Amino acid sequence: MPRKADRKTVIKTPDIRTVAAVAKVSIATVSRTINGSPLVSERLSKRVWQAIKQLNYFPNTHARTLVSGRSRLLGIIVENITNPFFPELIQSFEEIAVANGYEILVSSSNSDPEVLTNCVRRMLERKVEGVAVMTFGEEEPILDQLTHRNVPIVLAEFKLDDPKASTILLDYSTGIHAAVNHLAALGHTKIAFFAGPHKLHSAITRENDFRTAMQAAGLAIEKHWIIECNHTLKGGVAGYAQLKNFPVRPTAIVCSNDMIAIGVLRAAYMEGLHVPKDLSVIGLDDIDFAEFTLPPLTTIRLSRIDLARAAFEALRQQAEDPGDPHMQREFLVSTSLVVRGSTSTPRPKDSAGLSA
């Protein structure tokens, strides 16, 4: 045992036996007391709790997990912890989990399948009881590692045909329609869409919803104005640069996420364009930052709290009532438009100052 002792007066970490000895009961009684078994008499229970307090004891999770088969650990895998959307999501997820006696293991896959494989494996080793896969991506192949081992998973936006998998459907449609209608009502007709990378399901869904919304609003789509970007600030800047290649420019841009939108804000500023007078910009997510951009960003809100709640709920159900036939397997999270300062009517003379 190389890990403790050697220094004198090192207090041995109290274990269940220590508590039992101090309380003068069996370890079974200590265990029952801790786990709130109704079988323990009040007299003994009191003695046990007192011993616990006195020794500042708490149970060893690993031992507990080993014997009970329940780790009370939930995994959450995000695409990129550096996009503010995800920390906000993680924070909500953690709060809910902790409030329900679970803990979480966080990993970001950085859209790298190899990293993802590693995450999954480490989570499996830690015997997580469920994993929320919030990558919005295309990584299903690896995920059956999880479902094959009977680990519940919940995916955003993607239905996996497996009894252990649930899905959170994101109703982008409502928000995107609202956004397009908002723009149309302001008098915009030339609207671009900065899409996310096509390898993400969410990006494709968002783009499709945009197309549908445009059609519904009776607006034509200029194919050069649908631009694929990374979901990052730099992606927005790069997308904006592409726009310059075409002689006619849009008066408004709807972006697949807020980071792109903020990149666009920046690029437009650098070019000397005024947002919203010269160009209206709409984001998607409503990250905390969106309220503080210059100008404040009009955006489609996707509630992290709702998403986190749905993810937790899906996992908890599967973990606690694995056989339940009435289990809810699909959850819906909706979106809504938040109008701030980055949208307005276009300049009177339609594309004034906007041609390349």
Place this chain on the structure above:
Amino acid sequence: MPRKADRKTVIKTPDIRTVAAVAKVSIATVSRTINGSPLVSERLSKRVWQAIKQLNYFPNTHARTLVSGRSRLLGIIVENITNPFFPELIQSFEEIAVANGYEILVSSSNSDPEVLTNCVRRMLERKVEGVAVMTFGEEEPILDQLTHRNVPIVLAEFKLDDPKASTILLDYSTGIHAAVNHLAALGHTKIAFFAGPHKLHSAITRENDFRTAMQAAGLAIEKHWIIECNHTLKGGVAGYAQLKNFPVRPTAIVCSNDMIAIGVLRAAYMEGLHVPKDLSVIGLDDIDFAEFTLPPLTTIRLSRIDLARAAFEALRQQAEDPGDPHMQREFLVSTSLVVRGSTSTPRPKDSAGLSA
């Protein structure tokens, strides 16, 4: 055993015994093989690895931890995962940890002592081998829960007199001096400081360094211009509002962190002031966002990677060579000025447009 079986054809998760049986060796040999013991003959090792692959086996971390006393888990507690500085820090910390065979448990304390107590307890239950306390705060009282149990900790900015505690000293001084000198060289004499909350060590250190730097530059400090803010966007906005109460206004503001600075940018914009012509702003941290604010933020860079590396190193040392007398107990992370677009010479006519 309520947790598996009952449904037919559920494949039992393979354990070390399964592997041993398939490879026709003892479980000890399997264990040795996995752990890279040199004692295993190549012949058997090959058989074992093949069985492992075939069964898609991996060891149960909890069992491992229980018997070996080593969890290979490191905790990191941050103040607020919603400040982009921290996700960036966590990401670096995780990468380094994973690369070294560790995993991490993340918690944010939200500056709430009760939440912190809970974090610490949960980490203790999970038998973390060390905790990086990146709260920059004043929460020592709870931390001896950790050191008393012989869990190494590393603190930012605060020295705890305990053999198990190490410290990362942040050399703000260099960066802050550079910032003040930069401003002075541009011709600013009226410089404000938006400090962080005084309950944070880091905030106080930064403020003191600012005072020293001002003195060194031969500049007077106007006490109304040292304003205490939260380290958030809203904090910056609120601080800016306070500034308006005084008839004379500074031409430059140094902020205790980037979030405050971004809040200031926003508030100045709302007031119709131009940054940097009317007001120069300097942040601290250099979060990824800083490059993308309008205008891009001049800021004092505090490397998350360096910080994460130092934190990991401190913990690893303590975990792996607990008795080593030559152990490094203090680490230094430096700062440097990154000049971008939010600073310039003040308007010729000293405070033009700046009086309230």
Place this chain on the structure above:
DNA sequence: GTGAAAGCGCTAACAA
């Protein structure tokens, strides 16, 4: 109600 005892899956003595 309570306690004794059997293991959860693994590592590390100790034997061979």
Place this chain on the structure above:
DNA sequence: TTGTTAGCGCTTTCAC
């Protein structure tokens, strides 16, 4: 080199 075996700290039958 390899195998046997005793636990790690806990939960959970099963007796009492």
